[in-house]
Amino acid sequence: MSSYPVDFFELKEKIRASGYKKILLQLPEGLMYNAESLVDSLSDEFEVYLSSEPCYGACDIIVHEDKLTVQFGHSEIPNIKYPSNIIFEEMFSNKEFDGVVKKFLDSHRCERVGIVASVQHVHEIEKVQKMFEKNGIVALVGKGDSRIKYAGQVLGCNFSAARDIELDVDCFVFLGTGVFHAVGVRIATGKKTYVLDPFSNHVDDVEAYADKLMRQRFGAIALAESAERFGIIISRKIGQKREKLAMALKEMIESAGLKAYMIYGERIMPESYYYNVDVYVNTACPRITYDDYLRFRKPVITPIELQIALKYKLWENYAFDEIVNVD
Ligand code: SF4
Numbered sequence: 001m002s003s004y005p006v007d008f009f010e011l012k013e014k015i016r017a018s019g020y021k022k023i024l025l026q027l028p029e030g031l032m033y034n035a036e037s038l039v040d041s042l043s044d045e046f047e048v049y050l051s052s053e054p055c056y057g058a059c060d061i062i063v064h065e066d067k068l069t070v071q072f073g074h075s076e077i078p079n080i081k082y083p084s085n086i087i088f089e090e091m092f093s094n095k096e097f098d099g100v101v102k103k104f105l106d107s108h109r110c111e112r113v114g115i116v117a118s119v120q121h122v123h124e125i126e127k128v129q130k131m132f133e134k135n136g137i138v139a140l141v142g143k144g145d146s147r148i149k150y151a152g153q154v155l156g157c158n159f160s161a162a163r164d165i166e167l168d169v170d171c172f173v174f175l176g177t178g179v180f181h182a183v184g185v186r187i188a189t190g191k192k193t194y195v196l197d198p199f200s201n202h203v204d205d206v207e208a209y210a211d212k213l214m215r216q217r218f219g220a221i222a223l224a225e226s227a228e229r230f231g232i233i234i235s236r237k238i239g240q241k242r243e244k245l246a247m248a249l250k251e252m253i254e255s256a257g258l259k260a261y262m263i264y265g266e267r268i269m270p271e272s273y274y275y276n277v278d279v280y281v282n283t284a285c286p287r288i289t290y291d292d293y294l295r296f297r298k299p300v301i302t303p304i305e306l307q308i309a310l311k312y313k314l315w316e317n318y319a320f321d322e323i324v325n326v327d
Helices: 008-018 029-042 098-107 119-134 180-189 207-225 243-255 286-291 303-309
Strands: 022-026 047-050 068-072 086-089 112-117 138-140 171-175 192-197 202-205 229-235 259-265 279-282
Touching: 008 029, 008 068, 008 086, 022 029, 029 047, 098 119, 098 192, 098 202, 112 119, 112 180, 119 138, 119 171, 171 180, 180 192, 180 207, 180 286, 207 279, 207 303, 229 243, 243 259, 243 303, 279 286, 279 303
Parallel strands: 022 047, 022 068, 068 086, 112 138, 112 171, 171 192, 229 259, 229 279
Antiparallel strands: 192 202
């Protein structure tokens, strides 16, 4: 937790202003190990509950009438209409990127760089931009769409801040950890993308990960081309609900003379999906399709991949599944 300091003075002010005495803390899995210290820091003034469910993004909230939910680690998604009894406590990392940027500059040639980051590191973007510029490199930061709060911020389901500048840069650097977001940027923009991880001080080229993912995706589309029964997965979570899209996909499947079944719910548990379908089409969090693919008993495809399988789109029009608007 020490890499992600919390300003408890300011947080308590916000909670007081809400008028609630009972608060529910909602945490990402990675912060649960230190949940008790958050409770200890707040329970002198409030009745504090820990949510038993982890949260995966600001799309995924749990609210109860008698409590104020405080979700840690995510920024709100601007185009979602949230209930009034939730606040988001963003947690910015105090890790600096100087070392890993220097490593990148010493080992890679890229004259025009686009900078993107996960929310934990967005406040470092400006500093990294200046470091590149000092070294004679053009460094750009794109503006995201209405699902994105900060310039340069990317979500696992939205790379609009990268697409905004894709024509003006030669490569992207992603400030953060893990390869998922960077692979998304690579596929969404077609540009070489590198992870600059300030914790390991490691530069990672995601090309091989993106190739592997694309091979998996084309395999899934090929299987969907001969499918007859489709299960369309719909999430009821506030920031993932794409029911209208799901209905449009159902019509598309049925007009091709095939069967479609709607699977609707809060939590998506791949291991318990025993439905008698050939392929699932996931309209919930796109990461479920890409990250949890092997946990399903049947192939899982995205809405765009369905359109390719049914010949509404060409293979060369492949795009990463992104969410802009929800119902
Ligand atoms: S839909 Fe998925 S990727 Fe997007 S914010 Fe939610 S958890 Fe993250």
